[in-house]
Amino acid sequence: MEQIHPDVSKVILSEEDIKGIVARMGAEITKDYAGKNPLLIAVLRGAVVFMGDVMRAIDCPLGIDFMAVSSYGDGAVSSGVVRIVKDLDTKIEGRDVLIIEDILDSGLTLKYLMKNLRSRRPASLEIAAFLVKDVPGQETAVTPRYVGAHVPDEFIVGYGLDFAERYRNLPYIGILKPEVYGK
Ligand SMILES: O=P(O)(O)OC[C@H]1O[C@H](OP(=O)(O)OP(=O)(O)O)[C@H](O)[C@@H]1O
Ligand SMILES: Nc1nc2[nH]cnc2c(=O)[nH]1
Numbered sequence: 394m395e396q397i398h399p400d401v402s403k404v405i406l407s408e409e410d411i412k413g414i415v416a417r418m419g420a421e422i423t424k425d426y427a428g429k430n431p432l433l434i435a436v437l438r439g440a441v442v443f444m445g446d447v448m449r450a451i452d453c454p455l456g457i458d459f460m461a462v463s464s465y466g467d468g469a470v471s472s473g474v475v476r477i478v479k480d481l482d483t484k485i486e487g488r489d490v491l492i493i494e495d496i497l498d499s500g501l502t503l504k505y506l507m508k509n510l511r512s513r514r515p516a517s518l519e520i521a522a523f524l525v526k527d528v529p530g531q532e533t534a535v536t537p538r539y540v541g542a543h544v545p546d547e548f549i550v551g552y553g554l555d556f557a558e559r560y561r562n563l564p565y566i567g568i569l570k571p572e573v574y575g576k
Protein backbone atom coordinates (compact mmCIF):
# COMPACT_ATOMS: atom_id res chain seq x y z
CA MET A 394 0.00 0.00 0.00
CA GLU A 395 1.36 3.38 -1.06
CA GLN A 396 2.08 5.95 1.63
CA ILE A 397 0.34 9.21 0.62
CA HIS A 398 2.37 12.41 1.06
CA PRO A 399 0.77 14.67 3.71
CA ASP A 400 0.63 17.61 1.25
CA VAL A 401 -1.40 15.56 -1.23
CA SER A 402 -5.18 15.57 -0.82
CA LYS A 403 -5.95 12.79 -3.25
CA VAL A 404 -4.17 10.27 -5.45
CA ILE A 405 -5.67 10.42 -8.95
CA LEU A 406 -3.44 7.86 -10.66
CA SER A 407 -1.64 5.12 -8.73
CA GLU A 408 1.62 3.54 -9.86
CA GLU A 409 -0.38 0.66 -11.30
CA ASP A 410 -2.68 3.05 -13.20
CA ILE A 411 0.37 4.85 -14.61
CA LYS A 412 1.96 1.58 -15.77
CA GLY A 413 -1.20 0.65 -17.66
CA ILE A 414 -1.53 4.06 -19.29
CA VAL A 415 2.12 4.17 -20.37
CA ALA A 416 1.89 0.65 -21.84
CA ARG A 417 -1.20 1.64 -23.82
CA MET A 418 0.42 4.84 -25.12
CA GLY A 419 3.63 2.99 -26.00
CA ALA A 420 1.64 0.46 -28.02
CA GLU A 421 -0.22 3.21 -29.89
CA ILE A 422 3.01 5.04 -30.71
CA THR A 423 4.75 1.79 -31.75
CA LYS A 424 1.94 1.03 -34.18
CA ASP A 425 1.92 4.51 -35.72
CA TYR A 426 5.71 4.81 -36.10
CA ALA A 427 6.39 1.29 -37.43
CA GLY A 428 9.18 1.46 -40.00
CA LYS A 429 10.15 4.96 -38.91
CA ASN A 430 12.84 6.30 -36.61
CA PRO A 431 11.11 9.03 -34.59
CA LEU A 432 12.88 11.58 -32.44
CA LEU A 433 11.27 11.91 -29.04
CA ILE A 434 11.73 15.36 -27.56
CA ALA A 435 11.03 15.62 -23.85
CA VAL A 436 10.29 18.96 -22.30
CA LEU A 437 12.48 19.44 -19.23
CA ARG A 438 12.06 19.11 -16.44
CA GLY A 439 8.57 17.80 -15.81
CA ALA A 440 8.51 15.26 -18.64
CA VAL A 441 11.65 13.33 -17.67
CA VAL A 442 9.84 10.66 -15.69
CA PHE A 443 7.25 10.02 -18.39
CA MET A 444 10.00 10.06 -21.06
CA GLY A 445 11.97 7.42 -19.17
CA ASP A 446 8.94 5.16 -19.02
CA VAL A 447 7.31 5.74 -22.40
CA MET A 448 10.51 5.36 -24.45
CA ARG A 449 10.86 1.86 -23.01
CA ALA A 450 7.27 1.08 -23.98
CA ILE A 451 7.93 1.94 -27.67
CA ASP A 452 9.19 -0.93 -29.79
CA CYS A 453 10.86 0.73 -32.79
CA PRO A 454 14.17 2.50 -33.43
CA LEU A 455 14.08 6.00 -31.96
CA GLY A 456 16.23 8.88 -30.82
CA ILE A 457 15.80 11.18 -27.86
CA ASP A 458 16.60 14.80 -27.18
CA PHE A 459 15.61 17.39 -24.63
CA MET A 460 14.46 20.97 -24.57
CA ALA A 461 13.97 23.11 -21.52
CA VAL A 462 11.29 25.75 -21.56
CA SER A 463 9.85 27.33 -18.50
CA SER A 464 6.84 29.50 -17.91
CA TYR A 465 5.89 28.67 -14.34
CA GLY A 466 9.12 29.38 -12.43
CA ASP A 467 8.48 28.39 -8.84
CA GLY A 468 4.80 29.32 -8.86
CA ALA A 469 1.48 27.63 -9.50
CA VAL A 470 0.39 30.08 -12.19
CA SER A 471 1.88 30.41 -15.68
CA SER A 472 3.73 33.68 -16.29
CA GLY A 473 2.31 33.62 -19.82
CA VAL A 474 5.80 33.98 -21.23
CA VAL A 475 7.56 30.85 -22.47
CA ARG A 476 11.36 30.90 -22.51
CA ILE A 477 13.76 28.43 -24.12
CA VAL A 478 16.27 27.57 -21.43
CA LYS A 479 17.96 24.74 -23.32
CA ASP A 480 17.66 24.02 -27.05
CA LEU A 481 17.96 20.72 -28.92
CA ASP A 482 21.30 19.14 -29.81
CA THR A 483 19.71 17.39 -32.83
CA LYS A 484 18.73 18.76 -36.25
CA ILE A 485 15.09 17.84 -36.76
CA GLU A 486 14.62 18.75 -40.41
CA GLY A 487 13.00 15.76 -42.13
CA ARG A 488 12.61 13.79 -38.87
CA ASP A 489 9.40 12.43 -37.42
CA VAL A 490 9.26 14.36 -34.16
CA LEU A 491 7.16 13.43 -31.17
CA ILE A 492 7.04 15.90 -28.29
CA ILE A 493 6.83 14.17 -24.91
CA GLU A 494 5.13 16.31 -22.27
CA ASP A 495 3.91 15.65 -18.75
CA ILE A 496 0.88 17.94 -18.72
CA LEU A 497 -1.07 20.24 -21.00
CA ASP A 498 -2.71 22.95 -18.87
CA SER A 499 -3.11 26.40 -20.48
CA GLY A 500 -1.43 24.93 -23.55
CA LEU A 501 0.98 27.87 -23.76
CA THR A 502 4.09 25.72 -23.48
CA LEU A 503 3.05 23.30 -26.21
CA LYS A 504 1.65 26.01 -28.48
CA TYR A 505 4.99 27.80 -28.33
CA LEU A 506 6.93 24.58 -28.89
CA MET A 507 4.81 23.46 -31.83
CA LYS A 508 5.35 26.78 -33.57
CA ASN A 509 9.06 26.84 -32.78
CA LEU A 510 9.69 23.23 -33.88
CA ARG A 511 7.46 23.43 -36.95
CA SER A 512 9.65 26.23 -38.29
CA ARG A 513 12.57 23.76 -38.33
CA ARG A 514 10.70 21.64 -40.94
CA PRO A 515 10.34 18.19 -39.37
CA ALA A 516 8.69 15.52 -41.56
CA SER A 517 5.95 15.24 -38.92
CA LEU A 518 5.29 16.79 -35.53
CA GLU A 519 2.99 15.29 -32.90
CA ILE A 520 2.48 15.50 -29.16
CA ALA A 521 2.23 12.77 -26.52
CA ALA A 522 0.88 14.35 -23.33
CA PHE A 523 0.66 12.17 -20.26
CA LEU A 524 -1.99 14.45 -18.72
CA VAL A 525 -4.46 16.95 -20.11
CA LYS A 526 -6.09 19.29 -17.62
CA ASP A 527 -9.77 19.94 -18.18
CA VAL A 528 -10.19 23.64 -17.47
CA PRO A 529 -13.81 24.77 -17.73
CA GLY A 530 -14.31 27.41 -20.43
CA GLN A 531 -10.78 27.05 -21.76
CA GLU A 532 -10.18 25.99 -25.32
CA THR A 533 -7.09 23.87 -25.80
CA ALA A 534 -4.55 25.66 -27.92
CA VAL A 535 -3.10 22.40 -29.27
CA THR A 536 -4.42 18.88 -29.74
CA PRO A 537 -2.11 16.09 -28.61
CA ARG A 538 -2.16 12.98 -30.80
CA TYR A 539 -1.61 10.77 -27.72
CA VAL A 540 -3.18 11.48 -24.32
CA GLY A 541 -2.63 9.46 -21.15
CA ALA A 542 -5.44 10.77 -18.93
CA HIS A 543 -7.56 13.83 -18.25
CA VAL A 544 -7.21 15.51 -14.85
CA PRO A 545 -9.45 18.01 -13.05
CA ASP A 546 -8.69 21.73 -12.77
CA GLU A 547 -6.52 21.38 -9.64
CA PHE A 548 -2.77 21.67 -9.05
CA ILE A 549 -1.27 18.30 -9.91
CA VAL A 550 2.01 16.90 -8.55
CA GLY A 551 4.07 13.72 -8.78
CA TYR A 552 5.50 11.58 -11.60
CA GLY A 553 7.75 14.49 -12.65
CA LEU A 554 5.34 17.32 -11.83
CA ASP A 555 6.54 19.73 -9.16
CA PHE A 556 5.53 22.62 -7.04
CA ALA A 557 8.61 24.79 -6.35
CA GLU A 558 10.77 21.79 -7.36
CA ARG A 559 9.18 19.48 -4.78
CA TYR A 560 7.09 16.33 -5.30
CA ARG A 561 8.59 15.38 -8.68
CA ASN A 562 9.71 12.08 -7.18
CA LEU A 563 6.29 10.96 -5.96
CA PRO A 564 5.54 7.74 -7.88
CA TYR A 565 1.85 8.59 -8.30
CA ILE A 566 -0.20 11.54 -9.64
CA GLY A 567 -1.92 13.50 -6.90
CA ILE A 568 -3.73 16.74 -6.16
CA LEU A 569 -1.68 19.20 -4.09
CA LYS A 570 -3.57 20.62 -1.12
CA PRO A 571 -4.44 24.27 -1.99
CA GLU A 572 -3.08 25.51 1.37
CA VAL A 573 0.39 24.28 0.30
CA TYR A 574 0.55 26.55 -2.75
CA GLY A 575 -1.34 29.34 -1.09
CA LYS A 576 -4.55 29.42 -3.11
O1 LIG B 1 0.11 24.09 -20.58
P1 LIG B 1 0.90 25.05 -19.69
O2 LIG B 1 0.01 25.95 -18.90
O3 LIG B 1 1.96 25.78 -20.44
O4 LIG B 1 1.62 24.16 -18.56
C1 LIG B 1 2.29 22.96 -18.79
C2 LIG B 1 3.77 23.06 -18.52
O5 LIG B 1 4.02 23.55 -17.18
C3 LIG B 1 4.94 22.69 -16.52
O6 LIG B 1 6.26 23.05 -16.80
P2 LIG B 1 7.04 24.24 -16.05
O7 LIG B 1 7.12 25.40 -16.97
O8 LIG B 1 6.42 24.45 -14.70
O9 LIG B 1 8.50 23.67 -15.85
P3 LIG B 1 9.00 22.21 -15.39
O10 LIG B 1 8.65 21.26 -16.48
O11 LIG B 1 10.48 22.35 -15.23
O12 LIG B 1 8.30 21.87 -14.08
C4 LIG B 1 4.64 21.35 -17.14
O13 LIG B 1 5.74 20.47 -17.00
C5 LIG B 1 4.39 21.69 -18.58
O14 LIG B 1 5.60 21.76 -19.30
N1 LIG C 1 3.10 20.60 -11.19
C1 LIG C 1 2.26 21.17 -12.05
N2 LIG C 1 2.73 21.91 -13.04
C2 LIG C 1 1.82 22.44 -13.88
N3 LIG C 1 2.01 23.22 -14.95
C3 LIG C 1 0.81 23.51 -15.45
N4 LIG C 1 -0.17 22.94 -14.73
C4 LIG C 1 0.45 22.26 -13.74
C5 LIG C 1 -0.03 21.46 -12.67
O1 LIG C 1 -1.22 21.23 -12.44
N5 LIG C 1 0.93 20.95 -11.85
Ligand SMILES: [Mg+2]
Nearest residue numbers: 436437438439
Ligand atom coordinates in the same frame (compact mmCIF):
# COMPACT_ATOMS: atom_id res chain seq x y z
MG1 LIG D 1 7.31 21.28 -18.05
